[in-house]
Amino acid sequence: MTSTLERATALPPLQLGGLTVDPAVVLAPMAGITNPAFRTLCREFGAGLYVCEMITTRALVERNAKTLQMVQAAPGEADAFSVQLYGVDPATVGRAVEMLVDEQVAGTRPAHIDLNFGCPVPKVTRKGGGSALPWRRVLFRDIVRAAVGAARDVPVTVKTRIGIDAEHVTYLDAGRIAQDEGAAAITLHGRTADQLYSGTADWAPIARLVETVDIPVLGNGDLWEADDALRMVAETGCAGVVVGRGCLGRPWLFGDLAAAFAGSARRTLPSFREVAAIMHRHATLLAADQGEVHGCTDFRKHVAWYLKGFSVGSDVRRALAMVSGLDELAELLDGVPDQPYPEAVLGAPRGRTSPPRPVALPEGWLADRDDPRPPAGAEMLVGGG
Template identity: 60%
Template sequence: MRAATPALTVGRHRVDPPVVLAPMAGVTNAAFRTLCREQAEAAGTAGPSRNGKGAAPAAGLYVCEMITSRGLVEGDESTRRMLAFDPGEAVRSVQLYGVDPRYVGEATRILCGEYDVSHVDLNFGCPVPKVTRKGGGAVLPWKRGLLDAILRAAVEAARPYGVPVTMKTRKGIDDDHLTYLDAGRIAEQAGCAAIALHGRTAAQHYSGEADWDAIGALVAHVGIPVLGNGDIWEAADAVRMVEHSGCAGVVVGRGCLGRPWLFRDLATVFAGEPATVLPALGEVSRVMRRHVGLLVEDMGEDRACREFRKHVSWYLKGFAVRQHLRSALALVSTLAELDALLAELDADQPFPQAALGLPRGRQGSPRPVTLPAGWLSDRDGVGADLAAAEVGISGG
């Protein structure tokens, strides 16, 4: 048996297992976060403080879908609607995107003061051309002065509430324009509680393999906890990443799409025990039903069924399921229809082991990063008006 991996500290939060559900636009709403957290809690790997010695640690951090600071400050309805939390979410964790220190500061104050949010993560990892073309997302850390100003604005606004601020970023624009080591130093000096690194450049998008050596280099470079991110498909990968890089915790995205039980495995392996949950199709079907049930509580039956459709192929990946049944599930519109279709699945079909360890979700191919004119010639950026980099963005 391996030794247990220590809990992660993010400001006032003790996080055990040291695992973060990656913010994923269109995925990590309250229902999905609850589904994943329930799985981690089901592992039953209680830390010492659950035996009465102080506050219970959080069984992972489950970050809300990204919201834009401008949308929040300007009272945009759809932005505010995304700030829904399950009563069981002891740590309300939200990812904020912004390019202007004033808006990011004000949005952070609103999150902490009006929504009782207790962890704010700032997104500097988005590689989408419509964002980078305007200087936002993964290319913003090139402007060291502006990055510093944004981080400080958030940290200052969160301080009276005792709320930790973290940053999430990529390695840089491309291999010739790396920013992560500077960003780590700036985040530490600005008072951030941790930094998460997705080991790819913006130019890579989701292609190739995440560079775990870069995560190790960041660990060696900064004095705040580093969270490693990229290509954790199984719980064993998370342990390997920690051993390889020395990171204090891991951020898991695509690996849990259609597999929320990955969080149970993560809790078990970080407690030092071997584990791979291999649910038969009947158990997968019960998790699917729970997922939709949670969505219904938040958004009503009609929207919940529509929202669930994109998850169907992820849940069924690798299982032998007839095409007409897959297609019908991916078009489901009522709970009654869902129940009837789930009943048609072969409950005894074992988990397809061949699907283990394989990439899922976005992959894509590398492409040159579109930048604003003259972007690379200045490293400061303070006072730049990047407002257009905040219009119509939705994660990534």
């Protein structure tokens, strides 16, 4: 496939403190998705920065067994292990960062720490966390300050959304505060919290944030193909991109992104046989981490994403969605005739979609933007968000 933007100039590497990210591509944390197996698979296709699932700071500080397992670095990640933290209390966030940096509870010292202020899930926002928190700008400042201070030479970045809704916009204040407190970069998802994952992301605020702050701005939202990333950079001036749902069932997208940002028009259109090999590799990596039965069970959620657009019988699809062993998976995939990649699905949304809805917030949350108190009961004890 030839890109319409094949003449685009190469994007320079992203510099986060002492960490160089080349190409300037980041895998967005996704709960239940960006585990060590998926990060390894994506890294095999292209370079960049691959962030683990969101880790809750309270669970980390209390040494929750599941969280300590989730935060372990995968083999080969030592030089670029990246962790995203969710927290609402500055002291807890600071302590969690200390554990990662000084105690190396992940098995290695992280090369990068990201702070999540973008989660729009109601169970998070109704307690003042995630994308609701930047509205409380003093609390937001104190959390970023605590993280940066505890991280020392490890770069800390911030991820957020445009705001709670169109009447409660927070991203410009968040960008200025993050910059003032020493954040190395800020990522902006081009939706408000009430939009969840509906409609089309608005990239104009990304461009405005680029004009407002001096630290690098990363763009996020509706990056389904490598050429979308080129277009986002061209339209907004962002220093790099953060890719989430676009890589579901398509880990080779990172190879396309690396090529695009190097100025190449090369794009990957794998045949079904090639996709089947990638599926088996993914399941094998999960099995190595979790055991064969649990790994294959975890893999089931990925099947529909990998098969999107391919001609696969309904009986085979159902069987693949219930697979419990690697040999069984291989046998089912071998029974599907080879076929070209379905170009009709290129650029189509993947993963979760949801209609917009009002954001659940704590009572009185919008009354005082300068209230520094952490929201009561917003800490979560289990990582993954």
